[in-house]
Amino acid sequence: MKIHIDIDCFFVSAARILDPSLEGKPVAIGGRSDTKIFDAHAKNQSVNVENTGNFVPTFFKTYEAKDDDLDAFRDANGRITGILTTSSYEARRYGVKTAMSISQALALCPRLIIKAPNMSFYQQLSHRLHKFLSLRVPLIEQASIDEFYGDLSGWVAEDEVEWFIDNLRHEIKKELQLPVSIGAARTRYIAKTATSHAKPFGCKTVFPHQEDAFLEPIKVEDFAGIGKSMLAKLKSAQIHTLGELKRRRGTVASWGPYAQELYKRVAGLSDDPINTCHKRKSIGISRTFAPLFDRGELRRRVHILARHLSFAILKLEVIPTTFHLNLGYEMSQKSHKNVTLCEIFTEKKFDALCISLLNEADIYKRLHVIRIGITCSHFTRDSKRELSLIGFKEEQSMRRLSEQTHKVREKYGLDSLKWGSEL
Ligand SMILES: [Mg+2]
Known part of the structure; x- marks a missing residue:
């Protein structure tokens, strides 16, 4: 299970x-x-x-x-x-x-x-729990800072699952002082639904023959993955509970692939294996602030965000190749620009890139800006082979400058070295 x-x-x-x-x-x-x-x-x-x-x-x-x-x-x-x-x-x-x-x-x-x-304390606790669970359950997947999935098949017999998870819950409380709730079922989606049913500090096992009866009265909004628009659709079709949803396969299937997948999850026809290693695919930074009209100040803020993000990228030792900048304006207007570049990552170049993305993305010049977000993705680690060789030498010396800057910041803090453009 x-x-x-x-x-x-x-x-x-x-x-x-x-x-x-x-x-x-x-x-x-x-x-x-x-x-x-x-x-x-x-x-x-x-x-x-x-x-x-x-x-x-x-x-x-x-x-x-x-x-x-x-x-x-x-x-x-x-x-x-x-x-x-x-x-x-x-x-x-x-x-x-x-x-x-x-x-x-x-x-x-x-x-x-x-x-x-x-x-940072949440981080520490989350890691401690992850480590603890990995010793008790052979396959563990971290889904978020406070959520994990595990696979007990071949490890705990079905008739011992109830005892196992209840014992695990008390062990976690004793060892880590953290109250957890645990759900067990045939698929991860039903197990998650069982957890919400067990909260707080409880356990719930849904054996395969109990699935129908368990899901029958649960409100559709309590099933993970049902957003606002899907909920509105379900309600307009008079589908209020998971039991009703399970009996309306034809209706739901006609709403497209996402609705079909949702049906399968509820009906226990869809499941994902436990994925024990999650690789980071992107990293970003964003800030929402009081409406700002001054474009000079906006540029200054982009410099600051670029410096922070650059620090994290160098710390991760990844080389992003796709760069994305988005702006949020008053009156719910949005704009974004992205660019793909296969070059060595340096802070100076990244900073200039962010400013040029800002200039391109800022299309509503008469509006106040309320949010800036920068995201980097599509990492490559093998700089020499995959990246452009044009200006390679120059890039390497820029890279060394970035590395030196990074070392100073590691030692004296992220704000110890700033660029003139920020001041
Ligand atoms: Mg929680």
Whole structure:
């Protein structure tokens, strides 16, 4: 059988490890787009190059102990900004939810304790859990920072699965102090559905002969992978539960390949093997900020983002060949440009490339910009053979400059060396 393991309100559980007095109280973790990166005196930026799913930002501010409370979310005018990334089950009883604004959550639950995020600690815990699971289950796949899939076939007999996962749950609590919920079923998709059913701190095994009865009453919105538009389609077809969905194969199949795949997942006809090694395919950085019209300032911010991303790319020791820049404007306008280049990666060249992508992408010159994102992908590692040989020597000396710069930043921090263009 396949199993799905999910840490209960992970960031809150992590905060409770550091501060056990938070146990049993309504607690939430705030988050916001870190625009302090653009301050001329920016410091304390960290980079995370581990690949634990999309939820963990690559770049984040490390908070000091003193701003580990609501003050971390006050803007220059003293207003509380930011959204919640996680809330404890005690807070959820008041209607507090993920992605809700902090001020809205405080209105619903005035006793709510808001904590600042601690990304590097989450990283550590996630790695510790991954390591621990790899010793207990032969095939383990990390799906996100707090979610894992495992395959027990040939390892644990079907009639012992219930005992096995319940024991595993208690072991994880004892060894790592993390509360997890675990679901087990024939396919990964049904196992994941079982986990949500078991939360918090529970286990649920759905044996093959129980699948129909288990899925029958579950609301379609509780099945992973059903987005807003699919949900609207299902509702308009009077499909509200997974049981109803399973009986309407013809209707759903007529909606195209994605709907067909969804049907198969619900019906247990589709499954993916456990993939134990996830390779990073891209790396990016983006920031959302207050509407900005000044194009000079916009360029300065692109220089800063390029410097951060360049640091991570050199740290990963990959050579990206596709570069993508996107802009978000007011009034939901968007624009993007990308380019493919097979050359040695250097910071200076990357910086110039980002600026030229910005010039091309910025097509709504009369609008304020609210977001910049830069992504690099299609990595190659073999620089000499695959990359262009034109100007190779020159590129190598540029590369050496990049490497020297990188060493200084490794030692003294990402903000220790900046380009004149940023100031
Ligand atoms: Mg979770």
